[in-house]
Amino acid sequence: MVEIEAFRQQVREFLEKEAPQSLRGLNDPKYAYWGGRKPELPHPDAQRYCELAAERGLTAITWPKEYGGGGLSAAHERAFHQELAKLGFPAPLTGFGLTMIGPTLLQFGNDAQKAEHLPQIVRGKIRWCQGYSEPNAGSDLASLATSAVLDGDEYVLNGQKVWTSYGDKSDWMFVLVRSDPTAKKQTGITFILIDMQNPGVEVRPILLISGASPFCESFFTDARAKVKDVVGGLNNGWTVAKALLGHERTMIANVFGASGGARNSNDKKNAIADIAREYVGEVADGSHKLADPILRDAITQVTMDTRCFLATVARNADNIKAGHRPGPESSMFKVYGTELNQRREEVLLKIRGPQALGWEGAGYTKEELDKTREWLRSRGNTIEGGTSEVQLNIIAKRVLELPGD
Amino acid sequence: MAIQLSLTEDQAMLQKTANAFFSEHSPLTRLRKLRDSGDELGYNRELFQQMAELGWTAIPFEERDGGLGMGLAGAILISEAMGRTLAVEPYIPSILLAGQVLALAGTPAQREAWLTPAIAGEKVLAFAQQEKTSRYSATNVQTKAAPSKSGGYTLNGEKHGVLAGARADAYLVSARTSGDSTAVNGVSLFLVPANTPGLKVTRQRRIDSRNAAIVELKDVQVGADALVGEKDGAGKLIESTLERATVALCGEMIGAMTAAFDSTLAYLKERKQFNVLIGSFQALKHRAAKMFIEIELARSATMLAARALDDNDPEGHALVSVAKARCSDAYVLVANEAVQLFAGIGMTDEHDIGFFIKHARTCELTFGDAAYHRDRFATLNGY
Numbered sequence: 056m057v058e059i060e061a062f063r064q065q066v067r068e069f070l071e072k073e074a075p076q077s078l079r080g081l082n083d084p085k086y087a088y089w090g091g092r093k094p095e096l097p098h099p100d101a102q103r104y105c106e107l108a109a110e111r112g113l114t115a116i117t118w119p120k121e122y123g124g125g126g127l128s129a130a131h132e133r134a135f136h137q138e139l140a141k142l143g144f145p146a147p148l149t150g151f152g153l154t155m156i157g158p159t160l161l162q163f164g165n166d167a168q169k170a171e172h173l174p175q176i177v178r179g180k181i182r183w184c185q186g187y188s189e190p191n192a193g194s195d196l197a198s199l200a201t202s203a204v205l206d207g208d209e210y211v212l213n214g215q216k217v218w219t220s221y222g223d224k225s226d227w228m229f230v231l232v233r234s235d236p237t238a239k240k241q242t243g244i245t246f247i248l249i250d251m252q253n254p255g256v257e258v259r260p261i262l263l264i265s266g267a268s269p270f271c272e273s274f275f276t277d278a279r280a281k282v283k284d285v286v287g288g289l290n291n292g293w294t295v296a297k298a299l300l301g302h303e304r305t306m307i308a309n310v311f312g313a314s315g316g317a318r319n320s321n322d323k324k325n326a327i328a329d330i331a332r333e334y335v336g337e338v339a340d341g342s343h344k345l346a347d348p349i350l351r352d353a354i355t356q357v358t359m360d361t362r363c364f365l366a367t368v369a370r371n372a373d374n375i376k377a378g379h380r381p382g383p384e385s386s387m388f389k390v391y392g393t394e395l396n397q398r399r400e401e402v403l404l405k406i407r408g409p410q411a412l413g414w415e416g417a418g419y420t421k422e423e424l425d426k427t428r429e430w431l432r433s434r435g436n437t438i439e440g441g442t443s444e445v446q447l448n449i450i451a452k453r454v455l456e457l458p459g460d
Numbered sequence: 461m462a463i464q465l466s467l468t469e470d471q472a473m474l475q476k477t478a479n480a481f482f483s484e485h486s487p488l489t490r491l492r493k494l495r496d497s498g499d500e501l502g503y504n505r506e507l508f509q510q511m512a513e514l515g516w517t518a519i520p521f522e523e524r525d526g527g528l529g530m531g532l533a534g535a536i537l538i539s540e541a542m543g544r545t546l547a548v549e550p551y552i553p554s555i556l557l558a559g560q561v562l563a564l565a566g567t568p569a570q571r572e573a574w575l576t577p578a579i580a581g582e583k584v585l586a587f588a589q590q591e592k593t594s595r596y597s598a599t600n601v602q603t604k605a606a607p608s609k610s611g612g613y614t615l616n617g618e619k620h621g622v623l624a625g626a627r628a629d630a631y632l633v634s635a636r637t638s639g640d641s642t643a644v645n646g647v648s649l650f651l652v653p654a655n656t657p658g659l660k661v662t663r664q665r666r667i668d669s670r671n672a673a674i675v676e677l678k679d680v681q682v683g684a685d686a687l688v689g690e691k692d693g694a695g696k697l698i699e700s701t702l703e704r705a706t707v708a709l710c711g712e713m714i715g716a717m718t719a720a721f722d723s724t725l726a727y728l729k730e731r732k733q734f735n736v737l738i739g740s741f742q743a744l745k746h747r748a749a750k751m752f753i754e755i756e757l758a759r760s761a762t763m764l765a766a767r768a769l770d771d772n773d774p775e776g777h778a779l780v781s782v783a784k785a786r787c788s789d790a791y792v793l794v795a796n797e798a799v800q801l802f803a804g805i806g807m808t809d810e811h812d813i814g815f816f817i818k819h820a821r822t823c824e825l826t827f828g829d830a831a832y833h834r835d836r837f838a839t840l841n842g843y
Contacts, residue, residue: 324841325841325842325843328838328841328842328843329843331843332843342839343842343843344838344839344843345838345843351838351843352831352834352835352838354838354843355834355835355837355838356834358837359781359782359785359786359834359837360757360786362761362764362779362782363757363758363760363761363782363786364757366465366757366760366761366763366764367756367757367759367760369463369465369760370465370466370759370760370763373464373465373466374465374466376466377466379466387752387753387756390749390753391753391757444746447745447746447749447750448742448745448746448749450749450752450753451745451746451748451749454749454752455725455745455748455749455752456729457725457728457729457739457740457745457748458729458736458737458739458740459740460736460740460741460742
C-alpha cells in the first residue's frame, strides 16, 4: 500500500494537473455530485471530475481495487479529504451508493452482486435510494408491511415506502420487504435491490414545511425484483438493515459531528453574534455588548454548547487515533448534534425577528429567506435517521445498560 | 486542533492511582464523620501530606518551583478523583489558588518560605480574596492596605468564604492600595502569616461541610516584603489564578457528578415499583441518557480548557468559562435529578446523595455560576 505522504503527493498532482480547475474553490455541499443515469450537474465539469477521480480509485478510496475502489486505508481517505480541503475542491462523488449500500454489499453481498453494483457506484453511474420507512412503520421499522411474494425467479412487491430521500432522482432502491408474513416481525424481512425503471414502481415527491422536497413516497404495485438481488439471504433482511443503519448513523454523525465540526470551527469567530449585531445593535456605552441581553445569553449558550460538542467529537477522534475503542461518547453525536443544530436555528430565527417571517418575494434578503427555510428543515433533524427518542433509548440500553421494559 | 484530548499513558496511570487512593483513604463516609463530629479543621493534614508525598501537589508547578510540570491536564485528574468521593483536602485552596499565586508572582524568598512547604504538604495556604458583597469579581475589593510608617502596609477589612481558611498557615489577601472599591486597578496581594497580630479567623459552616472561613483584618501590620506581585496591579494575577483554580474545580465537579450519576444509575437498576425495576420506565431512561450526554460534554470542555491554559492558547480564557458554565449546569442537573430519582430516600440525611446536591451548589456558586461565565465569555469575545 502506498505511503500516506506519497499518496498525498499523488492526490495533489491529480487535483492540480488533471482535475478540472473550474471546480477549485467550490468545496461547498451545493456542488456535491450525486451521479446517476440522468445526473444533475451542479457544475458543467462535475461529471468529468467524477470520472477522472473514479479512474484513479479516488471516489471510493477504501473499497477493493477489483470493484474500482482505491484499495487503501481509512487514513488514506482522511488524507484525501484533507488535500481536497486544502485546495478547495469538492468531493468528486457523493450519495447513498458510496455511504450506505456500498459498504453493506461489501459486508453482505455475494461476489456477483458486488461485481454488478460496486463498479457502477464507484463511477457514479447508478444513484441509489433507501426504501425502509412506511406510513405505519417509522420508529417501529420492523413492523413494515410491503409484501414480497415469490414467482419463479422473481419477487412480486406490493406496498408503500415513505421518506425515500431523493427517490425521484434515483435509479435503484434497496428495499426492506416482508417475505414471510407468518414469522415473528424481525425474522420475516428480506433486503432486496430493485431497479426503479421496472414497471409498477412509482415515486412522488413529498412537499415539506420548508417548501423543499428532498423526500419521496414510493409505491410498489406488482413490481418485480429478482431473486438474485436478495442481499444477505432470504428472511435475513433485519440483520442487513441494522448494519446499514449503522452506516447511515455514521454518515449523519459525520454531517453534524466530525465534518460539520470542522466546517463550523473554520467559521468566522462569533458568527452568530455578528449577525445579531446587524439586527439588534449594541448598547450605547461603547462596550460593544449586544443591545438585547437575553439574546446575548442565548447566543452564548448555543456557542458554548457547540464548542463542547466539537470538543467531544475531537476527543472521540483522539481516543480512536490513540488506539482506544470508540468510547460511549460517540453514541450521543446524533441526538445532541441534531438538537444543537435546531437550537442554533431557533436562536438565529429570534435574532432576525420579524425578518424571519418571509417565505418569498419582497421585503426580505435571499439569506433571510434561506435561513427561515433552513430553520423549518432543521425540525426534521431529530426525526430522520432515528428519532431523538429512539437514540435516547439506545443510549439507555447499550451504554447505561438500563433494563428493558 | 493541535490539542490532544485523549489521556497519555502517564495521565491514564495517574488517574487510576488517584481514583484508587481516594476510594481507599477517603470514602464518602469520611465526609459524614468529619461533619458529624464538628471537626474544626474539616480535613486531614496527614492525608494531604500523603498526597504531597505521591507528588500530586507538585503536578501543576514548573520544575523550577519544585513541580512536575504536568500542568492543569494533570491536576484535573487529581481533583476529579477527589470529587468522586468528595474528598475534602485543600488541594484547590492551597495548591491551585494560593500556591499558584506564589508560583506566578512570588519573590524567590516568598517561594522558598511558603511555596516549597505548601507543595510538600507541610503548610496549608489560603487565598483570601472574596468579600461578603464581591460575588465573583476579582477586583471588587473593599479591604484596604494603607502605607504604614515603617514602610510596610496596614491592612483593614473582612474576607469571606476563604477556602481552607480555618487553621491555615498563611493567607494571601487581596486589598486595595488605590482607587475605589470597583476600580479595575489598585488591587494588591499580601502574604500574611496566620500568627500576625490583628488577624482573626472564624470557621464558617456551609452546606458542603468543608473548611471555609471569615478572615478579619484589624490594623494588621505587614512589611513591604509581604507584597506579592505588582502594587496596584494584582487584578490580572488574581484573574489568571482564578482561571486555573476554576478549571481544577471543574475537574472536581466532573468526578462528583460522575459519582452521583453512577449511584443514581445503580438505584434505577435495583429499585422496584409496580413490580418492575424503575429503570425500565422510558421517562426515567431518557432523563438518564440526557444526564450522560451532559457529563460527556462537561468532561470534554474541562479537558480542553485545561490543555488550552497549559499551552497558553489565547482562547484559553474563554474556554475556562465554557468549562465552568457547562460543569455548573451539568452538575446541578445531575444532582437535582439524583435526588428526584432517589425520591423519598434522597431527601433524607441518612442517604449520601444529599452530600452531592450540596456540593453541586457549592461548586456552582464558587468562581462564578453559569450565567456569570456566559456573560464573561460574551465580553471576552467582544459582544
